[in-house]
Amino acid sequence: MVDDVWTVALTVGGYLLLMIWVGAAAARRSWTPEGFYLAGRALGPVVLTATLVATILGASSTLGMAGLGYSEGLTGAWWLLSGSLGLLVLSVFFAEKVRGAACYTLPELLGERYDPRVRSAASALVLVSWVGIIAAQIVAAGKLLGVLFGPWQEIFMVASAVVFVGYTALGGQRSIVKTDTVQILILLLGLLVVGWRALHLAGPEILAGQSFPTSDGRGGVDVAILVLLVGSTYIAGPDIYSRLFSAKDPKTARRSALAAALLLVPLAFIITGIGITARTLFPEIGPEEALPVLMAETLSPLAMGIAAAALLSALISSADTTLLTATSIFSLDLFRRARPESSDRTMMIVSRGGTVLIGAVALLSALRLPEIIATLLSAYTVFAGGLIVPLVAGFWREKLRLTSDGALAALIGGGGTALLFGAKMPLLGMAASAFILFFVSWLSPQSRRDIRG
Structure with missing residues (x-):
């Protein structure tokens, strides 16, 4: 727990209030299913790239990647580099095809390629697994704030969930892309603050002796398996597809996927480098504590508040997209197929109610049923x-x-x-x-x- 807790708390609290305001402001235009789920299919390249990167940089790509840097060194960067390679393949071969299909969800795309049975099976599978991913992001947010403010993780988990569930239910995709654009700027600023401070304390020579692209702990075969396994999920991810469906045209989808792939490369090395310096400065901590401990122990209260808001933005920006993806599958692939005569008004009620319901189930899993996650x-x-x-x-x-x-x-x-x-x-x-x-x-x-x- 930090000494000047009020400065950090006010900074983080201000960030959460800003997200609520930005999300609520964007909700004014989300009165149709297409506006709610796909932001009117009008996203340009800058906003689409920003929201793609914000979606990708969740708990595994921040806390987890810093932990990999802490435990194995620079080869931990392959986690996000694998995603970058997957996005590159998606951009070159599939992005225009995905946007050209003019679907709402990945299961709908599968249904068009095959038949309703495949669509239903995919819907059930993605919906269940995505609830677990939302819950994992909520748990990560609670742990992060718990390191900074004390042992009230459950309260922090509820507060974080209320924020992103609230603005997602209000504005859907429009709220998410607006908040993601702000969040990625905060995240980049926070990573630069933490990275610069850590490198200053540990010394730049700490990175000179690192082994890459392979190491004793991760050989060539291990790297190849990681690239295939992680990279493939970026080629066919429901959350990433929800972004491509929202692009204003197929070329924008392709260019934005390419731009996001390129942006992930330096971020992979920055986040992993932070973990490497944390191991030098705090060799007694657990790997996934690297980022929050580095923040709490080395930054001024104001800088730590910015860094905490940045890391929290990474978790929330992934959680809101995952939540909307699950909601769209619940509403469009399951409810609307069961009730095809439903009006747009009914669908909006179901969509917003489904967002709250799925968010509540994920929060309950995170709070009381961690073994279910x-x-x-x-x-x-x-x-x-x-x-x-x-x-x-x-x-x-x-x-x-x-x-x-x-x-x-x-x-x-x-x-x-x-x-x-x-x-x-x-x-x-x-x-x-x-x-x-x-x-x-x-x-x-x-x-x-x-x-x-």
Whole structure:
């Protein structure tokens, strides 16, 4: 806990109030489903790039990456560099196709490529796993503020959740992209403040002896596995696709994905470098405590307030996008398909109510049922193992002679393989998904007509 707690508290409190104000102001134009979920499909390259980067820089890319730098050195940067490579592939090969599909959600895109069964299975899987990701961001926010202000993590978790659930329910995508634009500027400022101070104390020579691109702790095979596993989730991430669907045109989607990929490269080394310096200055702490302890022990109260707001912005900017992604799937892929006659007014009520409901479930999981979070997050492993191959291959479905039965079998078989064996063989799920997709598809008669919906 810091000495001048009031200066830090006022800075962080001011940041949270600013986010509420920015989000509420943007909500005035979100009165239709397209405005609520996709910001009217009008995002330009600067705003789209900013919100993509803000979405990506969550708990794993800040607290987790600094922890990797603390524990293994500069090769920890491969976590975010893998994402950068995935975004690069997305930009070159898929971004224009994704935006050109004019869908609202990733499961809807899968449904168009295959059939309603695949859409429903993908919807259920993403919805469950995304609740776990929201809960994980809430827990991370509580731990961060707990380091700074004392052992009231539950109160901090509730406060953080109320802020991002509130402005997301009010304005949807419009509120998120506006707050993300502010948050990424705060985040960059905070990382520069912490990075400069840490490097000043530890000395720039601390980075000179670091091994890269491989090290004793992470060899070439380990790097390749990380690039394939993490990078693939950036090629087919529901939260990233929600951004591309919001672009004003396909070229903007492609250019913004490319710009975000390039911006992640220096950020990967900055965040990892912060973790490396923390290990030199505080060798007795846990790896994921590197960023908050470095802030609490080395910065002035005002600088620490800025850094705390920056790190909190990273967590919140990922949580709000994940929340809206889950809400869109709940409302559009599940509710609207069950009630296709629903008016826009009804859909807006369901959307805002669904946002609050999903946010509350995630908060409850974070507060009282932490063991459930691990179970929910395991569904993300199933998502990666089961959905990525059918989704990517689906862009060339006719040429590859893929069927809906093959896609559904790949989702279930690849996801189940990832769930059972992913801890020891992280790529086995995707390999099984690919094999099942082509095997089942090519066994099906070519004359078979896929169900469309």
